[in-house]
Amino acid sequence: MSIGIFNVPAVRNEPVKNYAPGSPERELLTKALEEARAKTIDIPQYIGNQEIYSQNKRPISPPHDHQHLLGHFHEGTAEDVKLAIDAALEARKSWAVLNWEQRAAIFLKAADLIAGPYRAEINAATMLGQSKNAYQAEIDSACEIIDFLRLNVNFMRDIYSQQPISSDGVWNRMEYRPLEGFVFAITPFNFTAIAGNLPAAPALMGNVVIWKPAFTQVYSANVIMKVFKEAGLPDGVINMILADGPVAGDIIFKNPDFAGIHFTGSTKVFQTIWKTIGENIASYKTFPRIVGETGGKDFVLAHKSADPKALATGLIRGAFEYQGQKCSAASRAYIPSNLWEEVKKLMLADLQEIKMGGVEDFSNFLNAVIDERAFDKITGYIAKAKEDNDAEIVAGGDFHKSKGYFIQPTIIRAHKTDYVTLCEEIFGPVLTVYVYDENEFEEIIPIIDSTSPYALTGAIFATDRYAIQYASEHLVNAAGNFYINDKPTGAVVGQQPFGGARASGTNDKAGSVLNLLRWVSPRAIKETLVSPLDYKYPFLGGQ
Numbered sequence: 001m002s003i004g005i006f007n008v009p010a011v012r013n014e015p016v017k018n019y020a021p022g023s024p025e026r027e028l029l030t031k032a033l034e035e036a037r038a039k040t041i042d043i044p045q046y047i048g049n050q051e052i053y054s055q056n057k058r059p060i061s062p063p064h065d066h067q068h069l070l071g072h073f074h075e076g077t078a079e080d081v082k083l084a085i086d087a088a089l090e091a092r093k094s095w096a097v098l099n100w101e102q103r104a105a106i107f108l109k110a111a112d113l114i115a116g117p118y119r120a121e122i123n124a125a126t127m128l129g130q131s132k133n134a135y136q137a138e139i140d141s142a143c144e145i146i147d148f149l150r151l152n153v154n155f156m157r158d159i160y161s162q163q164p165i166s167s168d169g170v171w172n173r174m175e176y177r178p179l180e181g182f183v184f185a186i187t188p189f190n191f192t193a194i195a196g197n198l199p200a201a202p203a204l205m206g207n208v209v210i211w212k213p214a215f216t217q218v219y220s221a222n223v224i225m226k227v228f229k230e231a232g233l234p235d236g237v238i239n240m241i242l243a244d245g246p247v248a249g250d251i252i253f254k255n256p257d258f259a260g261i262h263f264t265g266s267t268k269v270f271q272t273i274w275k276t277i278g279e280n281i282a283s284y285k286t287f288p289r290i291v292g293e294t295g296g297k298d299f300v301l302a303h304k305s306a307d308p309k310a311l312a313t314g315l316i317r318g319a320f321e322y323q324g325q326k327c328s329a330a331s332r333a334y335i336p337s338n339l340w341e342e343v344k345k346l347m348l349a350d351l352q353e354i355k356m357g358g359v360e361d362f363s364n365f366l367n368a369v370i371d372e373r374a375f376d377k378i379t380g381y382i383a384k385a386k387e388d389n390d391a392e393i394v395a396g397g398d399f400h401k402s403k404g405y406f407i408q409p410t411i412i413r414a415h416k417t418d419y420v421t422l423c424e425e426i427f428g429p430v431l432t433v434y435v436y437d438e439n440e441f442e443e444i445i446p447i448i449d450s451t452s453p454y455a456l457t458g459a460i461f462a463t464d465r466y467a468i469q470y471a472s473e474h475l476v477n478a479a480g481n482f483y484i485n486d487k488p489t490g491a492v493v494g495q496q497p498f499g500g501a502r503a504s505g506t507n508d509k510a511g512s513v514l515n516l517l518r519w520v521s522p523r524a525i526k527e528t529l530v531s532p533l534d535y536k537y538p539f540l541g542g543q
């Protein structure tokens with residue numbers, strides 16, 4: 001029973017701590033890293049009120065130090081998936097009817113726990129488990145997840161406040177019911193914030209969730225579950241299963257109570273999921289919501305009027321931060337002939353000073369890629385570029401995996417516009433540059449628009465406003481997040497709602513009203529205050 005119309009706490013984005021030498025946050029984080037490295041932990045599945053440990057233990061190691069053991073996670077089975085569905089549906093009976101302010105309070109508390117007592121622990125887990133440096137962890141596993149949790153509470157209230165008009169004698173109302181069934185959240189390895197938000201957003205709107213994190217993100221996923229529990233999330237509302245994707249999918253996508261998928265990951269996996277849902281469509285009680293944010297082949301277009309230093313900096317940060325493992329990473333750049341030599345010189349100078357190594361040494365800008373499979377895939381593109389006549393390596397190109405999965409930040413110059421590394425998502429520290437005739441700006445734009453099937457992020461660097469307007473208009477469908485004189489990464493919740501269309505997903509903009517609307521099934525209610533007692537229209541002699 002809600003007995004008040006409540007406001008929610010005002011939000012601003014969580015300030016990013018800087019971890020400068022001698023700062024208190026650096027001291028806490030260093031200690032958390034040391035403590036985590038000094039022990040091994042066992043991570044169970046969290047299903048209903050149970051922590052499930054299995055016989056199938058899988059090791060967890062830092063990608064930059066793969067001989068070191070951080071612990072194990074306990075892989076789940078098809079039986080565990082069924083158990084999770086039962087636990088979720090049982091929890092739904094109470095959760096779906098709990099007042100919204102109670103749900104809000106849980107997630108606001110989770111945000112405060114991460115902002116305070118859990119900040120160092122979740123950042124350390126992200127640094128060690130996913131090989132992120134302190135800054136990249138801070139903007140992800142602290143600030144972005146906190147922003148998701150707090151801002152979503154505000155968006156929820158905005159949604160609930162959206163009410164229809166009423167005519168004389170009538171009171172119309174709108175209820176924003178949770179979906180009838182359970183939601184399946186499948187999350188990628190590269191952002192702890194996404195892993196937390198994908199189950200939390202539907203749960204905030206009153207849904208129950210089965211969450212399957214990527215195996216390579218389980219170490220920080222475990223901290224998220226600890227936070228949710230400490231924040232008071234009732235058992236069974238979010239169930240973390242550690243079954244393999246296809247094993248889980250095989251059970252979940254055939255279940256009649258499956259009501260929605262909240263996915264972030266590669267385009268291919270999302271296409272498989274969508275197809276499976278389509279094949280099973282007649283077996284569901286309700287049409288499932290399908291929300292998926294997927295891959296990118298994000299472009300940077302420079303005009304001949306661009307500032308070369310701003311462009312070079314945007315490319316270095318956009319392409320190589322977190323080893324290029326962001327769906328938003330600048331992975332293809334179109335540079336006019338008048339700027340190329342200078343931009344190349346500036347990038348090479350930056351790359352000379354950039355250090356790569358473990359996350360424990362805060363002076364490393366770059367760390368390792370996530371696992372051996374990713375290492376082999378990324379280096380395959382580099383090895384091919386070394387041999388191809390259509391491409392040349394401008395910077396980097398070396399790699400080694402004896403201690404960790406390290407790949408030098410690599411710049412490839414392609415000599416044809418459909419060279420493979422200009423078209424396919426590589427998801428690693430590889431930037432491909434195509435140098436175009438400075439007088440053919442308008443001709444290069446349709447090539448950018450059609451070179452890859454994706455449309456996630458893109459950027460224009462120019463000082464000429466006509467060029468900026470031209471690119472904005474002619475690349476209108478090429479990116480869901482478009483940047484002017486900035487790198488195409490680093491969207492902030494509430495400031496640049498994130499997501500793309502075409503092969504990049506359903507563009508439901510995580511961390512916005514648009515996303516939360518996918519997790520409700522509104523019921524419109526009309527109440528007539530004094531009901532008519534006569535069927536006749538006035539012209540028939542009625543009232």
Ligand SMILES: NC(=O)c1ccc[n+]([C@@H]2O[C@H](COP(=O)([O-])OP(=O)(O)OC[C@H]3O[C@@H](n4cnc5c(N)ncnc54)[C@H](O)[C@@H]3O)[C@@H](O)[C@H]2O)c1
Binds near residue numbers: 187194244272294
């Ligand atoms: N658009 C975005 O907002 C966004 C954000 C982050 C990452 N990404 C994309 O994610 C990808 C990188 O992440 P990843 O390597 O973890 O992606 P991935 O597609 O390999 O895995 C994503 C998740 O899907 C699961 N999965 C894999 N096969 C499955 C199946 N058959 N059925 C059910 N689940 C299955 C994985 O275990 C994991 O949890 C990149 O393509 C990147 O662009 C997109």
Ligand SMILES: N[C@@H](CCC=O)C(=O)O
Binds near residue numbers: 190191325491498
């Ligand atoms: N939202 C993040 C990217 C998430 C995908 O990996 C950014 O804007 O850089």
